Amino acid sequence: MENEELFFDDNEGTSDAALTHQTLVDTQEKLGTLLDLMPTGLIIHQMQGMLFANQQALYLLDENVTTLVGKHFLDFVSEDQREKCSELFMTTFMRDEPVRFPEIKLEQSAGRTLYIQVTASRLPWEGTSVVQIMLEDVTELRLQADELQKLTFHDVLTGAYNRRYFVQHAEECITHALDEGKPFSLMIFDIDWFKQVNDTYGHLAGDEALKIISKVWRLNTRHNEFDNRKNDGTLSRIGGEEFAIYLPNVDEEGAKAIAERIRRAIEHEVIIFEDNRFSITASFGLTSLQGDDQKLDDLIRRADRALYQAKENGRNRVEFA
Template sequence: MALTSETGAPALLNFFELDDDADAVVTSHELSVTRSKLGDLLDLLPAGLLIHQEMGIVFANQEAARILGLGGDALIGRHFLDFVEDADTEAQRAAFLRCLKGRELVRSQDGVILAVDGRRTSAQVSMSPLPWDGLPVIYVLINDVTALKESEERLRQLSITDPLTGVFNRRHFFDVAEQELARARRYGRAISLLALDIDHFKRINDTHGHAVGDEALRLFADACRGILRSNDLLGRMGGEEFAILLPETDMAGARMVAERIRSRTAELAVASGTGDVSITVSIGVSSCRSGERSVDAMLSCADEALYLAKAAGRNRVIAAADALAL
């Protein structure tokens, strides 16, 4: 049963009950005007509002129409769940369905609204079944929180990344690396770590300026990202020092990755006022199976190999096993 006024428009709130008595003080026309004004008022809401019966939508304000990508009239008869992307989870879908059948409230559920044009809106959805002139209806309130979610994501990225190079900062690198090491320990998998240091970086800064030094760091980080897999971790430890964690990678595989990075870095050219500046990198490698070591211990071992790579002339890779033989 649709909620409609005597003119056929969706009813909003039935503030007045008309009797068949001739002395009724509120006319049908006056009631229609009141409903129209109330619809205009609901269009001023900053949140989307749907009025829903079990079988479909009977009213949508302008904000709901914007979020769902259809005019208010075109939404009549459509079902709210058609616009909820995957209903996010089965539990959420079940909660929405129970509410649409008038059985429970839904308070501020996060979800993604999928408009008819494919646009996705991050939203908080609240639903409340309420009696309306003796008819079972559900109020669906949709708050567009896309800007808020984007702002939160930007803040999260700032908290975990190095602002210059865009790679993980030291704290987040260690947090995620410890999780990967625990996983390697649990499943008895190999895992390796690289310690990397751009050679003569202070000389680059002193000779060509910090802007050139910053560009060298950015180019180096981009070169590493172009070589690494999606599940490898790249972090800036500070200054010109970086670290890379390589899950599911033994010593031989780690050395191959390190050599590719070393070779690619030697091809980089950083523009400066006096011509292109070449850079090189020294790399130390450590590896373990089953996660016997901590991330600190692995990095310390790789740092020792890195120190030997620099002492041996820089622009080279030395693995911890090689270091023991020296």
């Protein structure tokens, strides 16, 4: 009997334990709901794959709970960024400080492109190494920045680069060409009898003629690339009806060939505006980098003289200074 007295029902202790258990369950449910309401994507990730993703992360990754099982964050990173992101991902497991990834570009199935800022940090997690990955949607900020850059460096009417872009980047290319001993050419051209186009067909028709220059350039040239092949430079509108193209890695003969190709394409383009159909021509002045050139102005002066000579010699032609 004495031993039996040592065992008794602790109803109060049992109730407290049950209450504690229920409180933990409720807390986990509330925590899960709270995480799902976060405007920032959250992923709990072990070395091998994802353990948890909140609703915002699922939306950004264009996945659901079922399809996400067994996947790795790096599965969503493009090939050109994967090596760098893989190094940073591994670093996260070994550092106490947060690790910031480069901006990630995500392509969703609906055709929308998202830009995501990624930050990862190690979590104190018993039994396994775990990191949390935060995903912040910066698409709107990226688009606003792109639009601001476009307004800063592009001509609104034609879509070509503007004079500011031309001066800044052409000077950089000249410095590079001088340092490397590589060729560089400059082309300046304008539309012949442009005032007559405006007077005959109206200023809106003149605007259409300016837009045609960008169209012709896109169809007949390659965009500028700093490589070993010849390329056709970058079109900039530097005045009313005046355009320029700088040509890194292009010598005199290459510049002449490019200019002739663009000149012929402009001449054969038919402009249709309202009930009017008309054509335009353009005159070109070219020059190439010389040993005593030090800055862009040296080439612009020679190209302008060549352009003036093209006008004097009958227009719709190419002259080289």
